Amino acid sequence: MQQKQNPNRLSVLTLAILSTMAAAPSFADDDADAAAAEKRDNSTEVLEVTARRVAERIQDVPVAVTAISEQKLGDMGAQTIADIERIVPNLTINASRATNSTITAYLRGVGQNDPLWGYEPGVGVYIDDVYMARPQGGVLDLLDIQRVEVLRGPQGTLYGKNTIGGAIKYITRELPDYTRGYVEAAVGAYNQRDVKFGFSTPVVDDKFYVGVSGAKLNRDGFGEVVGDSPYAGDDMSDKDITAGRINLTWKPTENLSVKLVADDIQDDSNARGGQRLTVSGSSAGYPTVYQPLDDRYDSRQNLDPDRTEVNTSGQALTITWDISDDWQFKSVTAKRKGDTLSDIDFDQLNRPTFDVLAVYEDEQKSQEFQLTHAGEKLDFVSGIYLFDGDACGAFLNVLAHAGISQETSGCVNTKSQSIYAQGSYKLSDRWSLTLGGRSDKDEKDADVRLRRFLGLDDSGTVLFDGGFSGDETFNEFSPHIGADFKINSDMMVYASYSHGFKSGGFNMRGNILVDPDAGKPFDPETVDTLELGLKGSWFDNRLTGYFALFTQDYQDKQVTVGTTVGITPVQRVLNAADATADGFELEMNAKLTDALSLNIVYGYLDAQYDKFIAAVTPGGVETDIADTAQFINAPEQQYSVGLSYDMDLSFGQLLLAADYAYRDDTYIFETPTAVDQKAYSLYNASAVLYLDESNWRIALHGRNLGDEAYRTGGYNFPGNTFDNTVTGFYGDPKTWTLSAQYSF
Template sequence: MKAKNSTFKYSALSFSVMSILFANSLFAAEDADDKKEEEESKGLSVIEVTARRTVEDPQKVPVSISNFSESELEQSGVQNIADVESYVPNATFNASRGTNSTLTAYLRGVGQNDPLWGFEPGVGVYIDDVYVARPQGAVLDILDINRVEVLRGPQGTLYGKNTIGGAIKYVTKELTPNTEFTAQAAVGNYGQKDFKLGGQTTLGSDQWMLGYSFASLNRDGFGEVVGDSIHAGKELSDKDVLAGRLNLTYQASDDLRFKFVADRIEDDSNARGGGRLTTSNVSNLEPLDNVHDTRQNMDPENNEVITSGEALTIDWALNDEWAFKSVTAQRDGYTVSDIDFDQLNVADLDVPASYDDEQLTQEFQFSYQGDQLSGVFGYYYFDGEAAGSFDVILSELLGGIGFSTTTSGVVDTRSHAVYGQGSYQFDEQWSMSFGGRYTRDEKRAYVKVLAFLGTDTTVDPFQVRSNFNNSDTFDNFSPHIGVQYQATDDLMYYAGYNQGFKSGGFNMRANQAADPGADTPFKEETVDQFELGMKSRWLDNRLQLNAVAFYQDYKDKQVTTNTNVDLDNDGVNETFVGRILNAGRVKAQGLEVETVFAATDNLNLFMNLGFLDAEYEEFDGYDLSGAPIDPKTINIINTPEKTANLGFNYEVPMNSGAYWNIHANAAYRDDVKIFDLDSPVDQDAYTLVDAAVSYITPQGDWRFTLSGRNLTDKEYRTGGYFFPDLGVEGTVTGYYGDPRTYTLSATYSFY
């Protein structure tokens, strides 16, 4: 672990970089003149975002945001939202362990590693303005997309759901009366065969518009089941996805618009293959050469994820200053997932699981735009039910008997919140933002845990470990305050304080038999964040340079840990049990730099850097000897200290009017801790190289793209399980990112 004084090593770096950037502003202020008309015809393009719930130039928004347009995503060969990880500093986005479409998302060291029902994500995913409560099915493929926005740090005073670590906004296309049609076919290695189509048209008049999109995404597996398993030869880590979306929009007048959207995703992909990192304890089988191959005894085809939703959005411009928005939505999800932890042809640590969730949300929002005062305020309601069940099947080899448990439960959540954020413009340069959010979450949990002798969980249990229902209410007021200084049209400084909040809950794996207090809820956690940032354009709009330094105080962090328990109230702790406690306090500081340089009219160079120093200051837990755990020995998981991305985008015009587009980037990630304690599953630093080449015809109606990801075929872990003493064979299993893949696509567009 790091020495204690390492807490300060990035402070000096942050101060030095920020000092240089602030010094540069003095020269910029002296040379400030009106260059806007000239800049519109050259330099970097502007992608408008809605990070503050109004359409703005991101360079004018005092928020740490990375945004990617449809064309940028297409040029870079990005195929799902997890792929944007490379372009966002201090971010981790990947598929969770044994599944293909469950999202593990971390920003600045804050996220969710356990996809079990009963937990809330630290990073919120939004499809348009609709919050997606569960990580299952959240690895969204790029379809019908306008842009992706990634907001780093706590969100709540502007957003429907309070998210403690940040937000990923998946923003789809708005309809116009124009008739459009796009079709894309793609092939690649591992038998990839994708087909997408989409478009829009009017229905009788320009007021009624219909948009549609559809995708069929298929690819063979990166591995297969091998050995003497009855499932030998079945694919692992393949892709079999159907997705569709319909958008019906009615433009009642220039001021009033109704939009109804329905979407559905069916993912029948097989399980991901997990590679054992150690020789098995009893079978003495060594790790396989292909890390995507397994010897598992569970059926990899018994995996399915279905998500769907409907949303009605009403936008009403009341007058020149006031606007109203209503977003009514419901979403459903169903998941079946069999995860073979030990990856062997024995029932040593097998976990068949299912999840079932539904949510209803309603948001009312008012926005005001005056000469000096502007702002957004609203009310948000969330009613969700997250349910599930999983078995843990252990040690079939132990005397031929085995041992199993079944865990099932439901968490009902009702959340009410009022929020608001305003901005006051003192003069042409100085402004101040202020806001807050009050949230009240009411939760009820139903938990049942049964224990069985043997591997048959349909017989009567020999022990009821837990069977309870309990409820609790969690509330919080999260403030925001900030100041913004627009030194010139091209240079802005900002500073601010935000608080993030995540409500408490109940341990869905509780064991009342060993721990009578297991039905006690864990409490909420909060993050206090301070930021100091700069956004700038230089060299006649050819260089964009943004930087932000931040400090976070992460309090009452919810952690699954061992604790001492006094079973008979005699003042002596008799046993250890696993609980979810508000066991941790983490302090973090970091620096993020994002820059794009238009070296010529056709060549853009880009780079981002992320530095993050985070460590536990407090940790309430005990090791198996009964000694308190030193917080310095606990890792901040899924959080590399350094991330970087370097690349270019080059357009080569042809005399015919056609042009080539060449894109390449290299993304570096420092060492990553995957478990709270050091383990063989942890991943050393690595670099991934991606590239794409496109040819666009003179009319722009055809686009042919050859893209490649992980071109050096780097082998790297994104997750894993470390339970070496659980079961007979032991489990030390890693789940790996995709090997080298390439895709050739042809896209036809009619406008």
């Protein structure tokens, strides 16, 4: 079976509690990159992670990290990276509102809810060692995966900007020195039809290896266009993805490795359907009043749901040189790009009263040089990181009831330079001290254009043409200090301080004609975290776990604030909020018998705003709503309980598993709205059969078996100005999948 591990953070008066916790939580256990004949591993093998940029046993890492192995992901029936949400404490991860694959990720209450170009994420997503700068295409399907690591808390020292909430690392398979491969086919609810394959082989023994993998993933929609729409009968929220990956690895000597990896993902899924939660408004041009539909995935929309696509691709060249037994040099040269076409029918009605036609484009290049040392007393990692990225986009907002349309467009170029180092020194056999720091320089160059037209497209009379250009440089230093103490060979306690920042920028919706200050930049957000954690194993490794307490100081949060210029209302992005969050996290894996295992994951978060400026009056008087403002995507409690039972059969091994996942009330916006989600629970179950001597794995997975309706995002525009639009977007309904995989 698998165990997971995560360290976490520090809140004072916790040391006493930690020292008495002899039954804390656990980690991951099985790294299923074995040989061709795969039988399910039910041992307590320890997973290695790269949370500190070098390979370490997860039990030895004084960092809040959860690692989920390939085998665990397969046994739980995970299909995308978003499926890990239920087994990682204080994590929210899902597709952004009205999208299928744009990621919204929050850790410990820190993230980013607006995927607009120019706004930075709060949780970094990595494919191997390569940072994905934009959220479009970030809800990755699990293909050619070795494990997923989730690092919680600021990771500024080793990972840089935009990891103030944490980082999610999607780590792909390394090529083994033998021929291996697999083919997998799956069918399921809503006419699911998936095919995946992977193959790798040495072309020249011990020198040159080739690996290829691919997937074609299809599913009918959860809903459809209904009513008097011209697209009635078309699917909403379907799936149509084609993905491929190639890995070329050359090892000219025992000490040198050159790896070239390229991936490409094409997502042609139809638009995601949302449910109106309110009766539509009416106007002279559109007098019909619509009631909300019963099905949460159906839509009356007037836009073509098939005019949606996301294409992402990337290439990475990694050169690793083992200089000696103690020293290693690594170079990672990477490029990624993405193109997105996304039409959003905000009002979900067959009339153009609130439609947005949007395109996004991004391209990034990065270079990292890394030098690591592993000694008897001192381990350290150091590096230089360079990044150059362009994020562009345009959207046309059609407001038919007002007879106008408005175009927002622009680009942001970001150039980043970083230098970092972190070292751990063994003061004794039990005590270790860790010190690190990173210096970041972030240069932003933004162009913003805002035009309003008389009419429903950009061919009408231009009512105004406003925009601006701006540039700014942000400098930040991110330190880390930590200490860990090995109580014995199986148990460790640690304490740490970490700092991280999310880069500043410009208001990409600013209108300088109305607001002369629209071109002023906003500053970075910062988070400082203290954490105290305990991890270890007990009772001959039958109980493993991790426990942590943390407190974080969240400063200069970027907030869209309403203000006025003269008598004209405008919106600016200001560093208008400060907050404090205290929390507790636990992961535990217990082998109750040789066959029966219990997994418990628990996250608690008490996040409170100390300041939240929501508006500024013409006289400069600030409206502070700190007492009522709520943290987005930060339920106070979330937990899951899972049981798994392994049975040895005469012809193979059978795993039976079930889990229950609970999430507290979740706010979608900082102030209460009808879109907010009340507490809910999900039930999931799996049966996985590994056949002896035949290399077959057959699995049946059921997800959301209670068919719980739960919102993951939404839009809130009540009143007739925007056709009384309040729309919710929902997680997947009850589904099942039957798959068969043959490995060779």
